[in-house]
Amino acid sequence: MTRTALTGAAIVAEGRELHGHALLLDGAWIAAIVPEAAIPADAGRVALGGGWLLPGFIDTQVNGGGDVLFNDAPTVEGIRAIAAAHRRFGTTGILPTLISDDLSVVEAAIDAVDAAIQGGVPGVLGIHVEGPFLNQAKRGIHDATKFRTIDDSVIALLTRPGPGVRLVTLAPELAPPGAIRALVAGGVIVAAGHSMADYAQTRAAFDEGLHGFTHLFNAMTQLGSREPGMVGAAIEDRASHFGLIVDGHHVHPAALKIAIAARGIDGAMLVTDAMPPVGGTRGAFTLMGTEVKLEDGTLRGPDGTLAGSALTMAAAVRNAMDLLGHTLAEASAMASANPAAFLRLGERTGAIAPGLAADLVHVDAARRVTRTWIGGVVSVVGE
Numbered sequence: 001m002t003r004t005a006l007t008g009a010a011i012v013a014e015g016r017e018l019h020g021h022a023l024l025l026d027g028a029w030i031a032a033i034v035p036e037a038a039i040p041a042d043a044g045r046v047a048l049g050g051g052w053l054l055p056g057f058i059d060t061q062v063n064g065g066g067d068v069l070f071n072d073a074p075t076v077e078g079i080r081a082i083a084a085a086h087r088r089f090g091t092t093g094i095l096p097t098l099i100s101d102d103l104s105v106v107e108a109a110i111d112a113v114d115a116a117i118q119g120g121v122p123g124v125l126g127i128h129v130e131g132p133f134l135n136q137a138k139r140g141i142h143d144a145t146k147f148r149t150i151d152d153s154v155i156a157l158l159t160r161p162g163p164g165v166r167l168v169t170l171a172p173e174l175a176p177p178g179a180i181r182a183l184v185a186g187g188v189i190v191a192a193g194h195s196m197a198d199y200a201q202t203r204a205a206f207d208e209g210l211h212g213f214t215h216l217f218n219a220m221t222q223l224g225s226r227e228p229g230m231v232g233a234a235i236e237d238r239a240s241h242f243g244l245i246v247d248g249h250h251v252h253p254a255a256l257k258i259a260i261a262a263r264g265i266d267g268a269m270l271v272t273d274a275m276p277p278v279g280g281t282r283g284a285f286t287l288m289g290t291e292v293k294l295e296d297g298t299l300r301g302p303d304g305t306l307a308g309s310a311l312t313m314a315a316a317v318r319n320a321m322d323l324l325g326h327t328l329a330e331a332s333a334m335a336s337a338n339p340a341a342f343l344r345l346g347e348r349t350g351a352i353a354p355g356l357a358a359d360l361v362h363v364d365a366a367r368r369v370t371r372t373w374i375g376g377v378v379s380v381v382g383e
Helices: 076-087 103-118 152-158 179-185 199-208 229-236 253-263 313-322 328-335 337-342
Strands: 003-007 010-013 016-018 021-026 029-035 044-047 052-055 057-062 091-099 126-130 165-170 189-192 241-244 268-270 284-287 290-295 298-300 360-363 369-374 377-379
Touching: 010 328, 016 328, 052 328, 057 076, 057 126, 057 268, 057 313, 057 337, 076 091, 076 103, 091 103, 091 369, 103 126, 103 152, 152 179, 179 189, 179 199, 189 199, 199 229, 229 253, 241 253, 241 337, 253 268, 268 313, 268 328, 268 337, 313 328, 328 337
Parallel strands: 003 044, 010 052, 057 091, 091 126, 126 165, 165 189, 241 268
Antiparallel strands: 003 021, 010 016, 021 029, 052 360, 284 290, 290 298, 360 369, 369 377
16 A cells, blocks of 8 residues: 655645645545645655645536536546546546437436446546436426426336446425335436425425435526425425526525525535536537537526536536635535535545545646546646
């Protein structure tokens, strides 16, 4: 086992910054945090030259990257390209996310993610199936012709055993009674989104095992004085998590501040909802026959509908600090520990602590990514 000491950067751990300390790695795992004066003599040293050492970012909603759309390339190589594109921006764990499509494509995507994990593609934690079990009234950029209801065959497909996390976004008001409970019993994490569910319907979904919310505020019923809506149910609940797209376009920063203040930071996850332009060279792509263009920092269809984002997790962390006023430690928790907890992976990754995987990101004084580690394997391709 090779022991390595990462030195010269402040270490963000347990909600604070540790200065004058080194992080000891034993191969793929974190061994200890020690004062720099106590680094073992036999450990190799890597000088980081300032900045901060953070837990690697975990993104639960990655539609594409590196000019690849997961729907168009539900293959191991497609997944490899997407993961590599996002790793440049500090993301060491992703759920490749399939936008509403035919069940044959859903099956191919599940097969590809399983194969990618079994083949050791770095950073792949599982799959996010976002639809096609959604409400047409909140379809966003999704192709409503692909929408369908959940039946026994769908439940059998989504609960098929596999090596990674299985996350499904659905509209709970359209799910048959017992469907969410069956998915949860089969090991699936269920999130609500693209939905017209009211407060009562959302609370009923909690009773069946609903665990989270996909891009809070976007494509769901809003908080009102007499009808709290899905947003109200999400903010009120203390056991679930919600994803936030902090790009300054999807949701006003004040609304994000209010949601976090009401729920608490531990319920919020930074997500990108990223599309192919992230880490790519092209500013336009086609989604289900619809041309999507990158303009003024947003991705939109011909009618102006937002179509995912060009956000990176590194930028989301900076935005959580600059737009929402959070500390680096707080932004780091929303990018790492909270999604790890949501995915039930907190005993494996998501923080800097002895015994966890050496999934790490180093950012410089400008908070830009310089390198990452996944299971102790370093990449120096950063922003």
